[in-house]
Amino acid sequence: MYRKILFIIFLFSTLIKIFPQDYSYLDSFGKFKNASSFCITSAGIIYLTDSGTDEVFKLDTLGNILKYAGGYGWDGGLFDNPSDVFATPLSVYVCDKNNNRIERFDKDLNFIWQLYTHNSDTTDQRFGYPLGCAVSQQGDLYVLDSENKRIIKFDLFGSFVQNFGGYDAGNFSLINPQKIAISSDNKIYVVDKDRIVIFDQYGNGLSLIKMDSTQTGINIIFNKLTVNNDDKIYFSDLNSAETSLTQINLIKTGKVENIVSSFIFNDKLYVLTRNEIQVFNKIN
Secondary structure, eight states: OHHHHHHHHHHHHTTTTEEEEEEEEEEEEEEOOOEEEEEOTTSSOEEEEETTTTTTEEEOOOOOEEEEEEEEEEEEEEEEEEEHHHHHHHHEEEGGGTTEEEEETTOOEEEEEEEETTTTGGGGOOOOSSSEEEEEEEEEEEEEETTEEEEEETTTTTTTTEEEESTTTTGGOOOSSEEEOOTTOOOOOEEEEEEEEEEEETSOOOEEEESSSOOOEEEEEEEEEEEEEESSSEEETSSSOOOOOOEEEEEEEEEEEEEEEEEEETEEEEESSOOOEEEEEEEE
């Protein structure tokens, strides 16, 4: 079994390609204090969290702010360092890191409820300082529990289902997980230092992708995966038979730095930095 796992690790490590795809700079928008994450829905609505102002924003793809909510605090609808956002067509989930909870809003950023288990008597379902969350096609919510270095799964109603990726997961034990994403076939992708750890929806470890440096962001939009550190972005089409990562070459006057996250939507690459969203066109 050990040899089989090593073979899987080697196989996926060899599928990282450094032949770049070129994207040219098109535009930029937004003026954020310390943006921490963003995502986009199938309707082309962007949701973004700003940990500098403790707010979540709703924007269109031209950068128009349609609505915003939040502010510093502990009550429902307020935040203390929102670290991640995930949106479905009807709901928006925000990781409220320092309040140890997930807050759910409707698509217009009206507060609905919060999920908080930090003081639970059941240690298996406790999470603290969440750094990421994602919702599956079945409506299950996966939370990246940075305090205990694991993933916790809740069902559609917020009831605890299981946790996985903890210290007892062997080669799939998470070391320093940063962000989480989920594919259309319900595979869970976790950025964990210099690797991507992939689980199935039941928490079974599937494979490991070794990267050349520590990665900090990951997004999956329509099975187009992007992963990044602060100055490089890699791409993979999860619909292809071969899982491979290709480096993206950003063509722009001046180096693009302080990259927080990225995603590809309608053949455009959206790159989130701490202060703005930059948009690039694919040219090859």
